[in-house]
Amino acid sequence: MFDKLEEINSRPTPFQFYTADELWTDEHTSKKMLEYHLNESVDLSSRNKDFIARSVKWIVSHFGIDVNTSIADFGCGPGLYTTLFAENNANVTGxxxxxxSIQYARKVADQKGLDIDYYQQNYLEFEAKKRFDLITMIFCDFCALSPTQRKTLLVKFRKFLKPGGSVLLDVHSLNAFSSRDEVVTYEYNQLDHFWSPENYYGFLNTFKYDKEKVILDKYTIIEENRIRVVYxxxxxFSRDSLREEFEENGFEVVEFYSDVAGSAxxxxxxxxxxxxxxVEST
Structure with missing residues (x-):
């Protein structure tokens, strides 16, 4: 028991483990995630409905989206943004x-008569011949990736964009980092059976890495017949650190906002x- 508790409370190096598949492809957990996405009143897996509507209105105006605009939304979820982009006449890929989430997004597109290309795939492995005017990545997905993964993604973005094409994404700021603390919590059927329909014991270890400006929420889920760990x-990011990542990978940072609705x-x-x-090669 002591050894197991030591393991539960052990601190890995930043981005040592990658368990996105556990969160997004597990049958039960993915169902719970979709429920959170579709809850219009909360900001758990997606922004709330009013914010999304305001955000899309700003994006359409700011980027001049019309029938000639092609958009790719990386991490599109159940299509909350892609659906609205398509309703504004854009050519949309999710x-x-x-x-x-992709099944739900396709169902909504069919019901609304929208022609949206959806791909159920890890976006780090996505390839396409199509080129885009705008790439979006919303709800701070970029923050969940390691430096190596972020570089992989930015290289893909640059390849997928048309000349002069743009990326819009949001991230957590250092102001948010300062507000986080290291904590250890334990809960029976943690997060209201989020991790499993069966009974389980959930441990949450929050580790803070001051030098790297990284936070880890490490979930250890102990069921009767299995133990899982989700990282x-x-x-x-600061403005300078985010700018540096983009500029190192062939982009010019044009603007910063407080959110993807264009707030100052x-x-x-x-x-x-x-x-x-x-930035075009010379």
């Missing part, structure tokens, strides 16, 4: 790891959004 990594940048905001433009 990529997401979750089979349940939820989050990278936090504030250093007090827990999040920030960036618009970056592909």
């Amino acid at each position: 990529i997401d790891f979750s089979r349940r 939820n990594w989050l990278q936090y 940048f504030s250093s007090d905001s827990p999040d920030m959004a960036v618009v970056a433009r592909k």
Whole structure:
């Protein structure tokens, strides 16, 4: 028992383990995630309905989206943004790891008569011949990736964009990092049976890495017949560190905002959004 508790409370190195498949492809957990996505009143897996509507209105205006605009939404979930982009006449592609989310998104597109290309795939492995005017990645998905994975993604973004194409994504800021603390909690059937329909004991260890500006929420789920560990990594950014990553990978940072609805940048905001433009090779 002592050895198991030592293991539960052990601190890995930043981004040592990657368990996204556990979160997005597990049958039970993916069902719970979809429920959170579709809860219009909360900001758990997606922004709330009013924010999304305001965000899309700003994106459509800011980027001049019309029938000639092609958009790819990485981590599209159940299509909350892609559906609205398509309703604004854009040519839309959505990529997401979750089979349940993609199935739901396709169902909505069929019901609304929208022609949206959906791919159920890890977006780190996505390939396409199609080229896009705008790539979006919303709800701080970028923060869940390691530095190596982020570089892989930015290289893909640059390849997929048309000349002069743009990326819009949001991240957690250092202001949010400062508000986080290291904690250890234990809960029976943690998060209201989020991890399993069966009874389980859930341990949550939150580790803070000050040098790297990374937070880890490490979940250890102990069921009668199995033990699982899920690592939820989050990278936090300053404007300078985010700009540096983009510029190192062939982008020019054009603008910073406090969110993807175009709110003016504030250093007090827990999040920030960036618009970056592909730089053409000379």
